[in-house]
Amino acid sequence: MFSSFAPKSFPLSQHQNGNPYSPLATNDDQTCEFDFEDILDNNQLLTDQSSYQELIPTHFGTKEQNLVMQETTTSVSFMHPPNNFHMQVDDREQERVHAKFKFALRMKTKLEVIDDGYKWRKYGKKKVKSSPYPRNYFKCSTVGCNVKKRIERDIKDSSYVITTYDGVHNHI
DNA sequence: CGCATTTGACCAGCGC
DNA sequence: GCGCTGGTCAAATGCG
Numbered sequence: 311m312f313s314s315f316a317p318k319s320f321p322l323s324q325h326q327n328g329n330p331y332s333p334l335a336t337n338d339d340q341t342c343e344f345d346f347e348d349i350l351d352n353n354q355l356l357t358d359q360s361s362y363q364e365l366i367p368t369h370f371g372t373k374e375q376n377l378v379m380q381e382t383t384t385s386v387s388f389m390h391p392p393n394n395f396h397m398q399v400d401d402r403e404q405e406r407v408h409a410k411f412k413f414a415l416r417m418k419t420k421l422e423v424i425d426d427g428y429k430w431r432k433y434g435k436k437k438v439k440s441s442p443y444p445r446n447y448f449k450c451s452t453v454g455c456n457v458k459k460r461i462e463r464d465i466k467d468s469s470y471v472i473t474t475y476d477g478v479h480n481h482i
Numbered sequence: 483c484g485c486a487t488t489t490g491a492c493c494a495g496c497g498c
Numbered sequence: 499g500c501g502c503t504g505g506t507c508a509a510a511t512g513c514g
Contacts, residue, residue: 431486431487432486432487432488433487433505433506433507433508434488434489434505434506434507435487435488435489436503436504436505436506438503438504439502439503439504445504445505447505447506458505460505
C-alpha cells in the first residue's frame with residue numbers, strides 16, 4: 311500500500327517540463343532552501359531514537375543543515391517514508407501509526423500558499439496568541455484521506471513559513 | 483450555479 | 499467551575 315507523509319513535490323509553483331521531480335526552476339518569489347525545523351512526534355516504529363537519527367540524514371538531511379533541493383534523487387527520497395516504515399505492521403496498526411505521525415518543516419518563502427503537490431481544502435484560519443501572524447488550517451481534499459496541515463509564519467523570522475503535517479496520505 | 487474560501491461560533495482540553 | 503487558547507464547524511460570501 312502506498313502512502314506518504316511529506317510533500318509530494320518540490321515546494322515550487324513551477325517545475326521544469328512539468329515534472330515535479332526535475333531540478334528547480336529559478337523563482338524570485340520562492341526560494342527552494344528549506345530545512346526540518348523540528349520533528350514533533352516520532353511514529354511508533356521509530357521510538358528508538360538512534361534509529362530515527364539515522365533516518366534523518368539519510369532521507370532528509372540533518373536537522374542543522376539546510377537542504378537545497380536540487381537533485382532528483384533527493385526529492386524522491388524526501389517524498390516517501392523510509393522503506394522500512396511499513397515493516398512488520400498489519401493494516402490496522404499502520405493506520406494507527408500514520409494517524410499519529412506529525413512533523414513540521416520550515417521554508418523560506420514569500421508565498422502564503424505553497425504548492426506541495428497535494429490538493430488541500432482550507433477549513434480554518436486562527437489568530438494565535440503567540441504570533442502576530444494568523445495560522446491557516448487545511449485538510450487533504452481527497453475523499454477518505456484525513457491528512458491535515460497547518461501553515462503559519464515564523465515569528466522569529468517572518469521570511470520563513472512553518473508547515474506542520476499531521477497524518478499520512480493514503481493515496482498518491 | 484457550483485464549489486472553495488472566509489470568518490464568527492462552537493467545542494474540547496488545560497491550568498488555575 | 500471558569501477562563502483562555504487552539505482546533506473545527508458551518509453558514510455566508512466570493513469567484514470562476
